[in-house]
Amino acid sequence: MNPARDRPVMPDGYGVPETDDGLLDWSVIEERLRESLHYWMATTRPDGRPHVVPRWGAWIEGALYYDGSPDTLHARNAAANPACTLHIGDGREAITLDGATGASQPLQGSEAKSIAAEIGRKYGALGYTPAADAWSGPDAGGLMVFRPAKALAWFDFPTDLTRFHFGS
Numbered sequence: 001m002n003p004a005r006d007r008p009v010m011p012d013g014y015g016v017p018e019t020d021d022g023l024l025d026w027s028v029i030e031e032r033l034r035e036s037l038h039y040w041m042a043t044t045r046p047d048g049r050p051h052v053v054p055r056w057g058a059w060i061e062g063a064l065y066y067d068g069s070p071d072t073l074h075a076r077n078a079a080a081n082p083a084c085t086l087h088i089g090d091g092r093e094a095i096t097l098d099g100a101t102g103a104s105q106p107l108q109g110s111e112a113k114s115i116a117a118e119i120g121r122k123y124g125a126l127g128y129t130p131a132a133d134a135w136s137g138p139d140a141g142g143l144m145v146f147r148p149a150k151a152l153a154w155f156d157f158p159t160d161l162t163r164f165h166f167g168s
Contacts (some may be wrong), residue, residue: 007161016158
């Protein structure tokens with residue numbers, strides 16, 4: 001995954017550089033996404049109100065895999081409207097991704113094992129180590145996947161403010 005990158009257009013006064021000097025590399029962003037323990041995810045309720053929840057998950061090959069009951073408000077929102085925003089960081093150093101989320105297809109073999117191993121690596125000390133076959137049933141056992149369409153990130157605003165665009 002190698003998304004295009006540029007500067008976002010912002011109102012005058014924000015001090016966003018007019019050159020590409022200082023743009024962040026996607027590899028730096030992806031490493032932070034891989035290592036993050038907490039992801040904040042926003043979906044939209046049927047009446048248009050936002051719903052934000054913290055998620056645990058594994059960032060693998062350009063997507064966040066996470067699980068939970070298909071009966072949660074978050075999962076029901078995503079089933080009705082897959083548009084979603086994902087955020088990590090504290091505002092001073094931030095990564096925000098817009099994309100879509102939804103139920104994963106049931107996984108088999110090495111894909112299921114790699115996701116289970118990554119989740120176990122990150123959350124095993126917290127008592128969460130899923131079995132690789134947890135996501136092989138007809139509804140993928142509640143496994144969901146978020147895929148980004150665009151991202152905005154900075155670690156030294158506005159100097160390194162970078163927007164990323166992902167292919168469809």
